[in-house]
Amino acid sequence: MPTFTLNGKEVKTEAGKTILQAAVDNGVKIPHFCYHPHLSIDGCCRMCLVEVEKIPKLTIACNTPVAEGMVVRTNTEKVLNARKGVMEFQLINHPLDCPICDQAGECRLQKYTFEHGITHSRFRDEKRPGRKRFKIGPHIVFDEERCILCRRCVRFCREVSKTDELAVFYRGDKSIINTYPGTSLDNNYSLNTVDLCPVGALTSADFRFQVRVWFLEETKSVCPGCSNNCSIRISHRRGKVYRILPRKNMDVNKVWMCDKGRFTHKEVASRNRLIVPLVKKENKLEEVSWDEAYDTTAEGMQKIKNNAIGAIASPNATNEEFYLFNKLIKTVLNSDNDIECIVPSWEADDLLIKKEKAANPQGARELGVKTNDTSSVKKMIEKINKGNLKALYIIGNDILENSNTKQDLLQSLSKLDFLVLQDTHNSELSSVANVVLPSATFAEKEGTFTNINGFVQKADRAVPCPAQAKPDLEILSGVAKALDKPFDSVEPDKVMDEISKNVKSFKNISYEKLGENGIKI
Numbered sequence: 001m002p003t004f005t006l007n008g009k010e011v012k013t014e015a016g017k018t019i020l021q022a023a024v025d026n027g028v029k030i031p032h033f034c035y036h037p038h039l040s041i042d043g044c045c046r047m048c049l050v051e052v053e054k055i056p057k058l059t060i061a062c063n064t065p066v067a068e069g070m071v072v073r074t075n076t077e078k079v080l081n082a083r084k085g086v087m088e089f090q091l092i093n094h095p096l097d098c099p100i101c102d103q104a105g106e107c108r109l110q111k112y113t114f115e116h117g118i119t120h121s122r123f124r125d126e127k128r129p130g131r132k133r134f135k136i137g138p139h140i141v142f143d144e145e146r147c148i149l150c151r152r153c154v155r156f157c158r159e160v161s162k163t164d165e166l167a168v169f170y171r172g173d174k175s176i177i178n179t180y181p182g183t184s185l186d187n188n189y190s191l192n193t194v195d196l197c198p199v200g201a202l203t204s205a206d207f208r209f210q211v212r213v214w215f216l217e218e219t220k221s222v223c224p225g226c227s228n229n230c231s232i233r234i235s236h237r238r239g240k241v242y243r244i245l246p247r248k249n250m251d252v253n254k255v256w257m258c259d260k261g262r263f264t265h266k267e268v269a270s271r272n273r274l275i276v277p278l279v280k281k282e283n284k285l286e287e288v289s290w291d292e293a294y295d296t297t298a299e300g301m302q303k304i305k306n307n308a309i310g311a312i313a314s315p316n317a318t319n320e321e322f323y324l325f326n327k328l329i330k331t332v333l334n335s336d337n338d339i340e341c342i343v344p345s346w347e348a349d350d351l352l353i354k355k356e357k358a359a360n361p362q363g364a365r366e367l368g369v370k371t372n373d374t375s376s377v378k379k380m381i382e383k384i385n386k387g388n389l390k391a392l393y394i395i396g397n398d399i400l401e402n403s404n405t406k407q408d409l410l411q412s413l414s415k416l417d418f419l420v421l422q423d424t425h426n427s428e429l430s431s432v433a434n435v436v437l438p439s440a441t442f443a444e445k446e447g448t449f450t451n452i453n454g455f456v457q458k459a460d461r462a463v464p465c466p467a468q469a470k471p472d473l474e475i476l477s478g479v480a481k482a483l484d485k486p487f488d489s490v491e492p493d494k495v496m497d498e499i500s501k502n503v504k505s506f507k508n509i510s511y512e513k514l515g516e517n518g519i520k521i
Contacts, residue, residue, distance in 0.1 A: 004070040013066050020048055020061035023074065030074050031083065031112050033090075033198050034150040035062040038255055040159060042151050045090075047112070049082045050074045058082055080116070087117040090148050093128040094199070096121075101146070103200030105213040109148065130176070137165075137185030139205050139259060140194060147177055147201040153193040160256065161351070163187040177201075188258050188353060195245065195255075206263070207243045219462035220247060220516060222449045224316050224359035224442040225261035228352050229451035231517065232257065234265070234443055234462040241265040241443050241463060249517045252455055258353050267441055268463065272426040274438035275467035285436065290468065290478065297435050298482035300418035301333055304391040309335040310383070313369050314396025315343045315358030318447025319456070319506070320495040321472045322360070322367045324487060325395065328476050332485045337389075340380070341371045344401035354452050358398065359442065363450035366505045366521070374402035377409055384412040391418040395439070395472065397427040422475055438469035445471040446492045448514070450521065456509055457518035 003012050006028060013022035018041070023030050033045035041063045048061040053071035058079065061072075073079065090109065098104045130144030154166045154177065165179045165187065179185055185193065194202045216235040223230040223244070231249035235242050244265050246257035277293035278285040288296070301309060311329040313322060329335050341364045348355040361371045377399055383389045392413070400406050406428070413419055413432045421433035424441050443462045450456050465471065470478075477490040489495060493511040500506050505521045513519060 002066050002068040002070075004066050004068070004072060006072050007074055017066055018062055019050060019052075019059075019064050019066055019070075019072055022066050023061065023072075028074060030061050031116055032062060033108060033148060034152065036152055036155075036196060038160070039152060039155045039196075042155065045086070045148070045150055047083065047086050047090075049079060049086070051076050051079050083112075083116040084118050087113060088122070091117070091121060092123050093130075093145065094148065095127065095145055101200045102203050102208050103146075103197075107200060108198035128173070135184075135205070136179060136202070137190050139191055140185050141203050141205050141208055142177075143201055143203070144176060146199050148199055149175055149177065150198060151177075152196040152198070153177065153202060156189075156193055156196055157185075157187070160192070161187045161189040166193075188260065188349065189256060189351065191259050191262055192246070192256050204243070211237055211242055216242060217462075219443075219460050221442065221459040221462060222359070222457050223257060223261040223264065224449075225258065225264050225357070226346075226348075226352075227354045227356040227358060227361055227452040228253065229359065229449050229455065229457060230257040230261055230352060231457060232261070236443075236462050239463045241268045247516075249457075251517060251520070252451060252453075252457070253352055256352060258351075260353070265443065267425070268443045270425060273466055273469070274423055274426055274430070274436060275469050276438060277468065278430070278433075278436035280434045285430065285433075290470075293435055293437060294478045294482035297420050297437075297479050300420070300434055301391060301393075301483070304418060306334040307336050308388070308390035309333055310337050310380070310389045310392045311335065311339040312380075312392065312394040312396075312399060313339050313341045313364060315341050315356070315361045315364060315371065315398055316396060316442065317360060317364070317472065318445070318459070318492070319360065319363045319367060319450060319499060320447045320492050321395075321476070322364055322369055323495060323499050323503075324473060324476045324490070326368060327487065328480055329393065332480050332483050339369045340376070341369045342374055342377060342399045342401070343371050344374055344398055356452065360449045362452050362454065363448075363456075366450055367499070367503060374399070374405070377402055377405045381405065381408055381412045384415060390416060391420075392416055393420045393422070394429065394433075395422045397421075397423055397425070397429050400427060400429065422472065424469070437475050438465075438467075439475055440465045440469060440471040444469070445473075447473075448492075448496060448509075448511075454521045455518045456506070456514065456521055458511060458514045 032048040034042045043063040049058040050061045051073045134142045136142035157166045219234045223232045230253035231247040233245045233247045276287045279288045343361045344357045346357045419433045420435045422437040444465045446461045473490045
């Protein structure tokens with residue numbers, strides 16, 4: 001572990017670390033554009049120049065390993081003047097239009113111009129033109145004139161997504177970033193290049209010019225797209241979710257996330273959201289109060305023999321919701337039937353995307369809920385047709401994912417004596433349900449999720465539920481109360497405390513211990 005002097009202070013660092021990495025570890029900021037801790041070192045921007053004793057010229061901090069006894073200075077006059085020179089060159093062809101740039105407020109070039117740049121430009125010639133508003137990929141818009149050739153995007157496609165669509169073409173002042181002929185920036189992780197871009201060259205086509213970033217609030221959450229549960233930040237304003245960004249979690253997703261996960265926020269403001277309780281009257285669903293919906297649910301279930309009541313949980317439920325739903329079916333309704341969870345699947349990859357296309361199938365398994373793929377729907381159809389199931393309580397609409405069984409399933413469900421549907425969005429299930437209870441999406445509730453590798457993470461509530469929709473825990477509690485067997489508590493943290501006491505794998509879990517990145521069970 002070498003010891004070196006950094007700005008007059010003697011510090012230790014791990015062998016093999018560069019000056020920049022050691023400086024970051026010791027709270028010393030060295031400006032940089034091309035360096036990224038999860039990409040290979042390029043050393044092209046020259047912004048991280050520092051002064052090292054016994055080295056005659058300034059050296060780049062990102063690619064200079066720390067040596068025993070090295071003396072490094074990051075804020076001498078020589079260094080500061082060099083940074084001003086680098087900034088002046090960076091701005092020669094860059095448009096000075098921060099007020100209308102979509103990256104304003106999150107732009108590293110803008111930030112460094114204020115901190116390290118000069119007060120005026122000596123450049124008087126015309127700036128080099130570049131492609132404007134060019135759709136370089138299905139989700140990404142490229143403003144070439146803003147590009148500073150840091151090559152982060154190129155390295156990401158080569159090293160992380162391994163799709164290699166981007167390269168630097170031509171040489172010298174003619175250099176440009178572009179895709180190879182006949183290709184576009186189109187891979188499952190393409191929007192990570194937008195996160196990596198330190199300027200406004202690569203922007204998200206979906207988020208571009210939607211809202212100024214300084215108006216946004218951010219809430220820490222978990223991506224519901226698949227069982228990897230990437231750590232995310234939900235950016236929202238006035239009850240509307242505008243974007244989802246990855247949050248650093250080295251055990252789960254490092255600093256990346258897939259494009260599909262980023263678009264899960266679309267479901268929050270979808271037009272087919274269920275927003276009021278519905279009860280079937282004379283073969284037609286009518287809007288009712290929550291009290292009437294709860295009472296109708298209780299009355300309908302009480303008419304059915306306990307073992308003729310089945311339950312289907314949503315694979316996107318939180319751990320707390322699985323626990324209370326199990327309690328409702330087993331303890332309140334006294335049904336001996338297993339609670340099932342139908343988990344849809346899609347194509348996985350070697351980076352982040354997992355086969356199970358749902359947020360919490362692992363949590364379901366840990367909490368005693370049976371998980372099956374969509375092929376198991378056929379068995380449920382047989383049970384209903386044989387009369388072994390007279391009533392069903394379904395959360396979510398994942399059982400409709402298998403198009404081969406959809407029509408047979410809907411036909412069988414219509415034969416039930418009683419069907420309760422607790423869901424976020426209107427679907428074909430609604431038409432055959434006796435009671436429809438509108439619930440919350442992942443962005444509208446608090447709880448925990450367990451990823452495929454056993455990491456339990458907490459998701460916070462970002463926006464309120466629309467209209468009369470409610471979080472699932474409140475709904476389950478309302479049903480239990482209507483059946484005269486209320487739960488002790490429905491506060492998510494209190495439910496987790498109860499889980500911790502009763503479920504072995506969650507023994508040491510509490511909201512206080514989870515922190516930002518979760519705990520592995």
